[in-house]
Amino acid sequence: MRLLLAALAAAGLLAAADRKPPPWEKNRYLGQDLYREHCIVCHDIDKKESKKPGPTMYRLFQNEKLPLTGAKPSRDYVAVKIQFGGQLMPPFVKRMTPAQIQAVMDYIEARGK
Numbered sequence: 001m002r003l004l005l006a007a008l009a010a011a012g013l014l015a016a017a018d019r020k021p022p023p024w025e026k027n028r029y030l031g032q033d034l035y036r037e038h039c040i041v042c043h044d045i046d047k048k049e050s051k052k053p054g055p056t057m058y059r060l061f062q063n064e065k066l067p068l069t070g071a072k073p074s075r076d077y078v079a080v081k082i083q084f085g086g087q088l089m090p091p092f093v094k095r096m097t098p099a100q101i102q103a104v105m106d107y108i109e110a111r112g113k
Contacts, residue, residue, distance in 0.1 A: 031107025034100055038092060045111050053088060059112040061105075075105050 035045065042054035050056040055067030066073050082101050085091035092101070 030100070031103035031105070031110075034096065034104050035107050038095065039104065042089070045108065057108050057111075061109045062112045075102075078105055078108075 039045075039054075039057070042052050043057045044050035044052055045057045047056060048058045050058075060066075060078070061073050061075070063073055065071065066077070071077065079098075079101050081089070082096070082104065083091060083093040096104070
């Protein structure tokens, strides 16, 4: 009986290992990891007000205006800002691929919902 239970448990673990997360979850977790690695030092994501040097990303894509420019938030604008930086923000064009930048934006967008 123990052997049967062990075999069933092993089969369950193998089946779980073969399952891939849905694409939106994969990007979300990748985006979360990238955000924590590159962005969290300067940008809050959980607070509307922030004492960090960069603007908060709290509900960024749900807001009417971007925190500093006042423009309507768009993924294209944010992607360019991440790639090429700004006054205080360093460029990430050599640190992240376009797919990784999209993953970061997916994460920011998912956090706002």
